[in-house]
Amino acid sequence: xPGNGPLPKTERQRPRDTARRDRDVVTVTPDDVVRGPALxxxxxxSPTTVAWYETWRRSPQAQxxxxxxxxxxxxxxxxxxxxxKRPSAAAASEIxxxxxxxxxxxxDRLRVAKIRVERPSAExxxxxxxxxxxxxxxxxxxxxxxxxxxxxxxxPTASDPAPF
Numbered sequence: 001x002p003g004n005g006p007l008p009k010t011e012r013q014r015p016r017d018t019a020r021r022d023r024d025v026v027t028v029t030p031d032d033v034v035r036g037p038a039l040x041x042x043x044x045x046s047p048t049t050v051a052w053y054e055t056w057r058r059s060p061q062a063q064x065x066x067x068x069x070x071x072x073x074x075x076x077x078x079x080x081x082x083x084x085k086r087p088s089a090a091a092a093s094e095i096x097x098x099x100x101x102x103x104x105x106x107x108d109r110l111r112v113a114k115i116r117v118e119r120p121s122a123e124x125x126x127x128x129x130x131x132x133x134x135x136x137x138x139x140x141x142x143x144x145x146x147x148x149x150x151x152x153x154x155x156p157t158a159s160d161p162a163p164f
Contacts, residue, residue, distance in 0.1 A: 048084040
């Protein structure tokens with residue numbers, strides 16, 4: 001299958017183009033709220049299928065899902081279950097198409113779903129310095145000081161025995 005070309009740019013050359021295209025984009029933020037219907041009772045789904053469906057229920061894009069989107073995920077559930085037990089190209093293709101239509105990857109959200117996921121600010125993100133994390137600048141200074149101390153030659157004192 002041929003590629004789809006480069007991803008659409010988030011900023012266009014002309015501000016009016018950016019503003020026009022941004023009107024069509026829905027912005028969501030991750031909140032880890034469980035949305036959508038639970039898995040149907042009475043069917044023993046594998047842990048892989050349950051994890052796949054629960055990931056969708058907690059995903060940021062689930063905030064904008066309509067009933068038909070949840071229905072599409074429900075229709076693909078048997079394929080995900082069958083694919084987890086015995087992988088097939090046909091099942092993988094259908095799963096890929098459905099997840100692409102619902103914005104499963106970053107590229108899908110830019111091209112098809114027009115959903116922008118806003119991540120929390122740097123103070124609350126995973127990579128923020130806090131707790132027991134040392135800033136890289138302080139760590140480098142510590143290493144530099146230690147290396148400088150190791151490179152200074154030791155001066156013998158009067159109480160040290162002669163080296164020969």
